[in-house]
Amino acid sequence: MRDVLKQKIVDALATPPPARTRRDVRLPGVPGKAIAVIGPRRAGKTTMLWQVLADRLRDGADRDTLLYFNFEDERLIGMTARDLPMVVEEYYGLHPSRRDTHRVLFLLDEVQVVPGWETFARRLLDTEKIDLFLSGSSARLLSREVATSMRGRAMESLVLPFSFREFLRHGGDEPEGRPDRATKAARSLLQKQLRAYLVTGGFPEAQRAAPRDRLDLLRSYVDAMLLRDVIERHAVSHPVALRWMVRQLLGNAGGAFSVNKFYNDLRAQGVPVAKDTLHAYLAHLEDAFVVRTVAIAAHSERHRMVNPRKAYPVDPGLIPVFDRSGKANLGHALETAVALDLERRGAEIAYVKTRDGHEVDFLARFPDASQRLIQVCANLDSPVTCAREVETLLGAAREHPRARLEIVVLDADTARDVPKRIDVRSASEWLLA
Numbered sequence: 001m002r003d004v005l006k007q008k009i010v011d012a013l014a015t016p017p018p019a020r021t022r023r024d025v026r027l028p029g030v031p032g033k034a035i036a037v038i039g040p041r042r043a044g045k046t047t048m049l050w051q052v053l054a055d056r057l058r059d060g061a062d063r064d065t066l067l068y069f070n071f072e073d074e075r076l077i078g079m080t081a082r083d084l085p086m087v088v089e090e091y092y093g094l095h096p097s098r099r100d101t102h103r104v105l106f107l108l109d110e111v112q113v114v115p116g117w118e119t120f121a122r123r124l125l126d127t128e129k130i131d132l133f134l135s136g137s138s139a140r141l142l143s144r145e146v147a148t149s150m151r152g153r154a155m156e157s158l159v160l161p162f163s164f165r166e167f168l169r170h171g172g173d174e175p176e177g178r179p180d181r182a183t184k185a186a187r188s189l190l191q192k193q194l195r196a197y198l199v200t201g202g203f204p205e206a207q208r209a210a211p212r213d214r215l216d217l218l219r220s221y222v223d224a225m226l227l228r229d230v231i232e233r234h235a236v237s238h239p240v241a242l243r244w245m246v247r248q249l250l251g252n253a254g255g256a257f258s259v260n261k262f263y264n265d266l267r268a269q270g271v272p273v274a275k276d277t278l279h280a281y282l283a284h285l286e287d288a289f290v291v292r293t294v295a296i297a298a299h300s301e302r303h304r305m306v307n308p309r310k311a312y313p314v315d316p317g318l319i320p321v322f323d324r325s326g327k328a329n330l331g332h333a334l335e336t337a338v339a340l341d342l343e344r345r346g347a348e349i350a351y352v353k354t355r356d357g358h359e360v361d362f363l364a365r366f367p368d369a370s371q372r373l374i375q376v377c378a379n380l381d382s383p384v385t386c387a388r389e390v391e392t393l394l395g396a397a398r399e400h401p402r403a404r405l406e407i408v409v410l411d412a413d414t415a416r417d418v419p420k421r422i423d424v425r426s427a428s429e430w431l432l433a
Contacts, residue, residue: 001083004075006090012068013094017054020047021170021204024163026346027052028155034121036146037135039159040289040314041229042221044204045135046070048159049107052133056105064095065104072110081116088128105131112136118149125153137228160289160340161315162202164431168193170207179429190428191411198333201317218321222246222290229288230281241266241273242281249291249311251322253332254339254361256308257282257293289314292339297350297363297400310351312336330410331378334427335361338376338408341431354395358388363400371403380407380415380424390418397421406430 025048027035037045053066069087071079092099106124111117111134124130134146134154146154168174173193175182182190200206203221206214226239226246236242244266249257259282263275285291292314296307313319316333323329342349342364352360352373362374373396380386393405405422409415412426 002086002090005086008069009067009091009094013064017050017057020050021166023048023051024166025157025159027157030155032125034125034132034134034150034154035157036154037133037157037159041225042203042205043159043161045159046109049109049133049135053107065098065102067091067105068107070109071113079114081114081120084114084117084120100129103129103131107133110136122150122153160344162204163341163344164194164197164337167197167202179432194428195330198316198330198337199320201315203315203317206317215321218318222318225288225290230284234284238273238277241271245281246290247322250313250318251324253312253319254310254335257311258308292343294339294349294351297352312339334378334410335376337431338374352396354392356395358392358395360392360396363403371400372406373397373400373403374406374408376408378410380409383416386416390422393422
């Protein structure tokens with residue numbers, strides 16, 4: 001194994017960073033912490049590690065101080081925590097002058113396949129001059145487990161499928177300058193590209209696939225998440241109930257989901273499963289990044305718990321895979337894209353129920369303490385629809401007076417008679433902001 005490790009290190013140090021689409025992923029800047037790169041399968045976590053390496057190289061670091069090491073290798077099967085120090089010793093055996101004199105970068109990919117890696121990672125931070133990045137399958141490198149196992153020594157960096165800007169960049173179409181100052185022709189092109197993004201989604205491998213291949217590919221992603229990240233990991237006893245839950249959540253993006261109602265529906269179908277089990281399944285699906293859920297905005301924790309949650313797939317491209325209606329559902333896809341972008345921007349989000357029973361899609365609270373009430377809709381062509389959305393926002397503003405009011409719509413030119421205090425934004429402009 002020592003020979004294998006040495007050869008992998010030699011090969012890795014000689015490998016140039018691959019040319020990949022640059023990601024706009026936030027990296028925490030707290031010294032002395034490991035960075036755990038987390039996110040759904042096939043979203044680009046390994047690419048993100050190589051991007052970190054390429055950035056260090058561009059900033060003047062020597063190539064031999066930057067080590068990318070992938071533990072998913074059949075030659076390393078059976079490796080344990082006792083063997084992990086060999087990676088460090090073999091590296092410094094090749095470059096002894098770097099030890100204790102230079103900070104080096106270790107990017108450990110799929111490290112979770114080695115049992116006991118957490119102790120090794122903590123010791124590395126304490127005893128060596130090493131900047132440490134970790135990444136791996138969400139089946140074994142869950143967000144909450146990183147926090148627990150690393151005992152406060154790690155921070156997270158979330159990699160989701162492509163945002164709209166990354167989608168454009170991947171296709172060589174990223175706009176220059178501010179989108180709100182684009183020409184009419186450029187804005188029309190952005191509208192067309194946004195509609196393509198809402199259908200295709202942001203998983204990198206799905207970008208140039210034919211429609212049938214794309215649907216099969218995305219379905220295989222969800223199957224892998226369910227089998228490896230949920231069913232096998234948690235020894236799920238009712239896979240049928242789990243799959244029904246996934247179809248309900250992914251096929252009804254932005255819809256309210258109540259575990260109680262779903263439990264009663266399953267009982268009516270003769271599926272015996274406990275309510276607590278369904279709550280656990282929903283939590284497992286969030287851990288595995290299959291769905292993201294949004295609770296109601298409320299001061300009372302009990303009020304949040306008893307009200308339905310809104311659920312969104314981790315990528316708008318998953319909606320056509322599970323939606324049986326046959327409709328385009330651009331409104332649901334746009335709402336999903338906005339929800340995911342708010343998460344990328346570090347916002348804490350909830351939905352709002354006004355006193356008169358209307359609903360605002362998002363109350364977003366940002367790290368700088370600013371707030372926004374955001375309503376998302378495909379169009380405002382109908383005066384009735386426009387008046388309803390405006391009245392709903394104004395009603396929510398009475399309960400959340402500090403929040404800025406926004407309507408995000410595919411085509412902002414369709415809005416009529418909207419009060420000045422409400423900012424109507426075209427979706428393409430909002431997503432590129």
